Amino acid sequence: MQQRVSPRAVPALLLLLLAAQPPSGRAYPLGDEAGLGRVFDGIGGLSGGGATSRLLVNYAEPYRSQILDYLFKPNFGASLHILKVEIGGDAQTTDGTEPSHMHYENDENYFRGYEWWLMKEAKKRNPDITLIGLPWAFPGWVGHGKNWPYDFPDITATYVVNWILGAKQYHDLDIQYVGIWNERQFDVKYIKLLRYTLDKFGLERVRIIASDNLWEPIALSLLLDPELSRAVDVIGAHYPGTTTLAQALKTQKKLWSSEDYSTFNDEVGGGCWARILNQNYVNGHMTSTISWNLVASYYEELPFGRDGLMTAQEPWSGNYVVESPIWITAHSTQFAQPGWTYLQTVGHLTQGGSYVALTDRKGNLTVVIETMTHDHSVCIRPPLPPFSVTPQNATFQLKGSFASITELQVWRSQFNFQTKQPSFLEKLPPVKLVNGSFTLNLSEDEVYTLTTVTMGRKGRHPEPPPSARFPKVYKDDFNVRNPPFSEAPHFADQTGVFEYHANLSDPGAHVFTLRQVVMQRPVTWATDADQTVSVIGDYRWQNVTVTCDVFMESVRGGGAFVAARVDKGGQAVRSAKGVFFWVFTDGTYKVTNDLAGQTVLAEGRAGTGAHVWHTLSLTVQGQSASGTLDGTPLWKNVVVPTPKNGWAAIGTRSFELAQFDNFAVSAE
Ligand SMILES: *[C@@H]1O[C@H](CO)[C@@H](O)[C@H](O)[C@H]1NC(C)=O
Ligand SMILES: *[C@@H]1O[C@H](CO)[C@@H](O)[C@H](O)[C@H]1NC(C)=O
Ligand SMILES: *[C@@H]1O[C@H](CO)[C@@H](O)[C@H](O)[C@H]1NC(C)=O
Ligand SMILES: *[C@@H]1O[C@H](CO)[C@@H](O)[C@H](O)[C@H]1NC(C)=O
Numbered sequence: 001m002q003q004r005v006s007p008r009a010v011p012a013l014l015l016l017l018l019a020a021q022p023p024s025g026r027a028y029p030l031g032d033e034a035g036l037g038r039v040f041d042g043i044g045g046l047s048g049g050g051a052t053s054r055l056l057v058n059y060a061e062p063y064r065s066q067i068l069d070y071l072f073k074p075n076f077g078a079s080l081h082i083l084k085v086e087i088g089g090d091a092q093t094t095d096g097t098e099p100s101h102m103h104y105e106n107d108e109n110y111f112r113g114y115e116w117w118l119m120k121e122a123k124k125r126n127p128d129i130t131l132i133g134l135p136w137a138f139p140g141w142v143g144h145g146k147n148w149p150y151d152f153p154d155i156t157a158t159y160v161v162n163w164i165l166g167a168k169q170y171h172d173l174d175i176q177y178v179g180i181w182n183e184r185q186f187d188v189k190y191i192k193l194l195r196y197t198l199d200k201f202g203l204e205r206v207r208i209i210a211s212d213n214l215w216e217p218i219a220l221s222l223l224l225d226p227e228l229s230r231a232v233d234v235i236g237a238h239y240p241g242t243t244t245l246a247q248a249l250k251t252q253k254k255l256w257s258s259e260d261y262s263t264f265n266d267e268v269g270g271g272c273w274a275r276i277l278n279q280n281y282v283n284g285h286m287t288s289t290i291s292w293n294l295v296a297s298y299y300e301e302l303p304f305g306r307d308g309l310m311t312a313q314e315p316w317s318g319n320y321v322v323e324s325p326i327w328i329t330a331h332s333t334q335f336a337q338p339g340w341t342y343l344q345t346v347g348h349l350t351q352g353g354s355y356v357a358l359t360d361r362k363g364n365l366t367v368v369i370e371t372m373t374h375d376h377s378v379c380i381r382p383p384l385p386p387f388s389v390t391p392q393n394a395t396f397q398l399k400g401s402f403a404s405i406t407e408l409q410v411w412r413s414q415f416n417f418q419t420k421q422p423s424f425l426e427k428l429p430p431v432k433l434v435n436g437s438f439t440l441n442l443s444e445d446e447v448y449t450l451t452t453v454t455m456g457r458k459g460r461h462p463e464p465p466p467s468a469r470f471p472k473v474y475k476d477d478f479n480v481r482n483p484p485f486s487e488a489p490h491f492a493d494q495t496g497v498f499e500y501h502a503n504l505s506d507p508g509a510h511v512f513t514l515r516q517v518v519m520q521r522p523v524t525w526a527t528d529a530d531q532t533v534s535v536i537g538d539y540r541w542q543n544v545t546v547t548c549d550v551f552m553e554s555v556r557g558g559g560a561f562v563a564a565r566v567d568k569g570g571q572a573v574r575s576a577k578g579v580f581f582w583v584f585t586d587g588t589y590k591v592t593n594d595l596a597g598q599t600v601l602a603e604g605r606a607g608t609g610a611h612v613w614h615t616l617s618l619t620v621q622g623q624s625a626s627g628t629l630d631g632t633p634l635w636k637n638v639v640v641p642t643p644k645n646g647w648a649a650i651g652t653r654s655f656e657l658a659q660f661d662n663f664a665v666s667a668e
């Protein structure tokens with residue numbers, strides 16, 4: 001994620017919306033006499049854009065597997081059809097950075113980060129899951145130092161295709177779709193070259209989604225350029241507000257909402273999601289919808305906290321929360337599969353709400369009905385016009401091949417905002433059809449699935465442990481690792497990439513360290529800092545001591561820091577404030593109130609240098625801070641009125657190599 005997309009071009013859709021409503025008193029037909037609608041491509045979740053699954057990997061078993069079950073296991077929870085992941089680009093992409101498979105031009109490593117692991121876990125549970133990769137950012141060398149990936153389109157295409165080949169070679173993962181550049185400009189020459197490069201490497205089966213932004217200008221480009229049209233299989237739009245454009249329909253491409261939702265995942269969020277899932281097809285002919293994000297597994301104080309289908313942001317406690325969007329997803333995913341076909345008879349209900357119907361063309365029918373009313377303003381891109389919803393008896397008449405169905409299974413979710421007692425994915429007694437007809441007494445804020453499919457389940461694991469704050473005393477010497485991961489638990493990189501490093505020629509004390517490895521400003525997606533920084537801990541921490549050994553590898557102009565009360569990350573990382581204790585290879589130190597290093601609180605000689613280990617310790621108590629270097633007091637009584645609280649952090653002065661060891665924090 002994500003930039004909010006501004007509303008545009010709605011008028012054409014109003015007609016569509018109104019046309020679908022039958023006059024009151026008449027039954028809503030569900031049939032195939034006039035043919036079927038579009039093929040359904042599935043519902044998905046997005047890990048990345050960026051670092052949204054960062055904390056998930058650090059959960060102990062069995063909790064980690066339980067979370068994965070709620071997301072991916074068929075007939076259990078969200079039972080997702082699609083997993084879309086970020087192709088890490090070493091840059092900040094909303095809630096952190098994700099490592100690239102090629103930090104440097106001559107470097108290749110397909111074991112960094114957690115997306116490989118996540119894709120394998122998803123596949124383990126659902127072998128039919130569709131996998132999608134999309135870059136947000138690229139390592140600096142891809143742009144030859146320019147913040148632009150298209151000047152050398154062959155390099156960019158090879159870089160992306162390497163990731164797809166690596167997925168197969170090292171993890172036996174078949175990536176089925178690849179995108180261009182998230183929410184940024186596309187380049188026609190690059191898209192054609194990407195198609196050519198995929199084909200050249202035997203990846204004809206990999207389809208291209210363009211352009212993960214708005215419907216235009218990609219739709220018009222496809223209409224004007226047949227070669228481009230042959231290269232692209234899907235138009236992916238972000239936050240389409242359930243509507244599309246005539247030009248997009250004219251391309252005859254599949255239309256997807258390739259990023260959507262982005263709403264706080266309480267009950268209201270689940271309601272937004274229910275409406276999106278139905279109305280993206282009813283209003284916008286979209287046959288796939290992908291949630292940003294998959295699972296809220298990042299510090300909640302980072303941007304867009306808890307905008308995931310469920311919440312898993314406490315690996316230290318094991319606590320996680322199965323939120324309402326999981327069950328709302330299940331209403332569709334457990335009862336209709338990719339490859340099924342929408343009926344043409346879908347639409348809006350006269351008293352508000354909408355219905356879709358899908359068939360496997362072998363006699364099965366699934367109908368999903370939603371009557372969401374509540375405050376539209378909390379949903380991203382509320383639907384237009386704002387329908388009011390009132391209780392209604394809705395009669396549906398099955399026709400064509402469905403006319404002889406005599407019974408449908410019924411699943412219901414009720415939000416009940418007044419009573420505050422919602423129920424999700426409840427199995428009700430089947431309805432008996434009379435002459436192919438059934439009537440539902442619909443209230444506001446309900447979701448119903450009526451289906452011939454007899455499977456389906458509200459899966460349940462035992463309650464996870466209770467929620468707890470980050471431990472007040474925390475240490476990591478980076479010697480014990482968490483295979484197969486390249487990053488140390490709980491460190492959330494906000495600029496740069498901090499990964500495990502082994503120096504086997506070290507005499508002993510610092511064989512295993514954490515190393516910042518990004519040496520050049522990436523082709524960025526967000527506004528990365530000019531420094532590198534990785535945050536950890538409890539955002540509410542005030543009085544803390546942060547200690548870490550640092551090893552600066554950059555002889556000229558190198559620097560490293562430990563910090564406390566760091567108050568910002570994500571796309572706001574450049575303006576992060578806090579208490580930063582820096583040492584430099586020129587033998588000096590500094591204490592600053594900001595990551596940018598502009599507000600200097602203290603400075604002087606420290607006798608520090610490159611290629612030697614130094615131990616930095618920073619204590620902040622109330623409005624006073626002090627620091628020691630290699631166990632000796634270096635500065636004290638520095639006044640720090642703000643910020644009042646924030647994370648602990650480590651980092652470097654610039655995009656430079658540096659190592660960290662024996663990290664320790666203790667909070668009051
Ligand atoms: C419907 O789907 C089920 C699997 O859920 C399958 O066993 C059955 O044959 C299908 N067809 C009909 C008409 O129910
Ligand atoms: C629905 O039908 C029932 C039974 O016929 C009737 O009592 C009720 O008033 C109807 N509700 C609405 C909202 O029309
Ligand atoms: C069902 O349809 C038949 C034939 O059209 C009709 O005779 C019968 O009365 C209908 N039954 C009901 C309960 O509507
Ligand atoms: C319809 O639902 C409403 C609200 O859930 C309920 O008060 C009413 O009794 C129901 N009516 C019928 C006919 O089932």
Ligand SMILES: *[C@@H]1O[C@H](CO)[C@@H](O)[C@H](O)[C@H]1NC(C)=O
Nearest residue numbers: 502503504505506507611659
């Ligand atoms: C590895 O350790 C040796 C011995 O301490 C040191 O000279 C060298 O700089 C270290 N290199 C790296 C990359 O850590």
Ligand SMILES: *[C@@H]1O[C@H](CO)[C@@H](O)[C@H](O)[C@H]1NC(C)=O
Nearest residue numbers: 540541542543621622623668
């Ligand atoms: C931090 O220390 C200050 C001054 O000693 C005190 O007023 C404040 O309550 C402490 N904060 C916490 C969270 O303990």
